[in-house]
Each structure stands twice: as C-alpha cells, then as structure tokens.
Amino acid sequence: MRSLALLALLAFPQDKKDPPPPDPKILFFTPLGVKAGETVKVIARGLNLDKAESVACAEGGAELKIKSKGKAALPKDAEAAALGDTQVEIEVKVPKDAGEGPLALVVTTPAGKAPAHPLLVVPADKFVREKEQNGGFSTAQPIEAGQWVDGAVSAPKDVDVFRIAGKAGERWVFEVLAHRHGSALDPVLTLHAEGGRQLAAQDDGASSRDPLLRVMLPADGPYYLSLIDAHDQGGATHPYLLHVTREP
Numbered sequence: 165m166r167s168l169a170l171l172a173l174l175a176f177p178q179d180k181k182d183p184p185p186p187d188p189k190i191l192f193f194t195p196l197g198v199k200a201g202e203t204v205k206v207i208a209r210g211l212n213l214d215k216a217e218s219v220a221c222a223e224g225g226a227e228l229k230i231k232s233k234g235k236a237a238l239p240k241d242a243e244a245a246a247l248g249d250t251q252v253e254i255e256v257k258v259p260k261d262a263g264e265g266p267l268a269l270v271v272t273t274p275a276g277k278a279p280a281h282p283l284l285v286v287p288a289d290k291f292v293r294e295k296e297q298n299g300g301f302s303t304a305q306p307i308e309a310g311q312w313v314d315g316a317v318s319a320p321k322d323v324d325v326f327r328i329a330g331k332a333g334e335r336w337v338f339e340v341l342a343h344r345h346g347s348a349l350d351p352v353l354t355l356h357a358e359g360g361r362q363l364a365a366q367d368d369g370a371s372s373r374d375p376l377l378r379v380m381l382p383a384d385g386p387y388y389l390s391l392i393d394a395h396d397q398g399g400a401t402h403p404y405l406l407h408v409t410r411e412p
C-alpha cells in the first residue's frame with residue numbers, strides 16, 4: 165500500500181498542496197484613512213493576521229491596541245491573496261499633530277512581522293465621513309473644496325453622490341484613493357451638472373484603477389459627483405478616500 169501511495173505522489177506531484185505561507189501581510193485598512201486627533205477602530209485585513217500578538221507604529225507615533233483578531237469572510241469569487249482572509253481590529257489613537265501622510269503600522273505574529281503598511285492620516289479640519297443615504301441627487305452629501313471624504317461602496321450597486329457649490333470658471337479636482345491602497349474598489353467618478361447632464365467621467369487613472377477628474381465648471385450652480393464600483397461590487401472590502409480640491 166505504501167509503495168502505491170508513493171507512486172501516486174510521484175505520478176501527480178501537482179496534487180500536493182503547499183501549506184499557506186505563514187508570513188503575515190497587511191493588504192489594506194478599513195477605513196482607508198483616519199482623522200488626526202481621533203481614537204478610532206481600524207481593521208487591518210490581510211494574510212495570517214489572525215495570530216497577531218502585537219501592533220506597533222514604525223513611523224508617525226500613534227497609540228495602538230489590538231481589540232480583536234480572527235478570520236475574515238471572503239466575498240464570493242474573491243481570492244485571499246487579493247483581499248485577505250484574516251483581520252485584526254486595532255484601536256488607533258492618532259496624534260493630534262499628525263500631518264497629512266501615513267502612519268506605518270506593523271503587526272507581529274509568531275511567524276514574524278508583517279511589512280509596515282501605510283494608514284493614511286487626514287488633518288482634522290479637512291476630514292469628512294461619508295453619510296448614507298447619499299444614493300441620489302436629492303440626497304447628495306454636500307462637500308467643500310479641500311475636504312477628504314472617508315467612505316465605502318458598502319454594498320453591491322451602492323452609489324455615493326456628493327454635491328459641490330461651484331462657480332463658472334473654477335477648476336476643481338476630484339481624486340479617489342482606493343485600489344492603489346489595497347481596497348477591492350475599482351472606482352468610477354462622474355461629474356454631473358444640475359439636471360443630470362454629464363460633464364466628465366473617468367474609470368481608471370493614468371497609473372492605477374483610481375480615477376482623477378480635473379474640470380473647469382461651465383456655469384454657477386450645484387454639481388453632483390457620483391462614485392461607484394466599476395463592477396457593481398461593494399462591501400467592507402471596498403473603502404475609499406475621496407479628495408476634493410479647487411485650483412487657484
């Protein structure tokens with residue numbers, strides 16, 4: 165029997181399954197960004213994080229505490245290597261004087277340290293949380309130039325709509341940070357004038373799946389910016405930061 169088993173192994177070496185790599189890895193954080201000065205729970209999602217023993221800040225000094233850890237549900241058809249199947253929930257006390265720029269978080273497990281992963285920090289006076297229900301023009305969330313919106317395409321076919329008060333001739337820039345920071349979101353941005361006319365739209369940017377719109381407004385009035393997933397997917401794995409600026 166033993167020789168038969170050996171023969172089977174030799175004949176079908178590709179059937180032999182390698183054990184999962186023990187090294188921990190952070191793939192992304194939800195939320196994707198945090199506000200300077202706040203104490204907030206952040207989920208680090210990735211590989212082999214369920215055995216997390218400690219968490220530290222390699223750069224940018226923040227107080228950190230592990231609140232929970234375990235397996236993370238994987239969306240249908242998603243791969244663990246892309247979205248992670250484990251997570252650790254971390255309470256982060258973000259320093260008040262943390263500037264724009266990331267905190268480098270390191271999670272340690274018995275297998276070793278996960279490489280430092282950036283948690284984006286937004287100055288408190290520019291940080292806005294997305295407020296549902298914001299799925300249509302009539303319920304659009306008002307936002308202003310300079311702000312960062314911390315949000316998520318929280319369910320399949322979720323649409324997030326934001327309203328800006330613009331003036332003729334102003335140049336506005338709308339940028340999403342998501343996919344390049346590990347989010348499963350493949351964002352699409354569309355800017356509409358009042359009445360619904362589409363002024364500009366972009367799916368992927370020049371160097372990532374995250375779009376960037378630069379628009380000169382043709383008239384005074386409210387404008388509506390919609391953010392969706394290109395594949396109509398959504399969930400806890402689809403966080404984003406939206407940065408809105410007006411060029412001088």
Ligand SMILES: [Ca+2]
Nearest residue numbers: 316317318324
């Ligand atoms: Ca949303």
Ligand SMILES: [Ca+2]
Nearest residue numbers: 350351367373
């Ligand atoms: Ca995209």
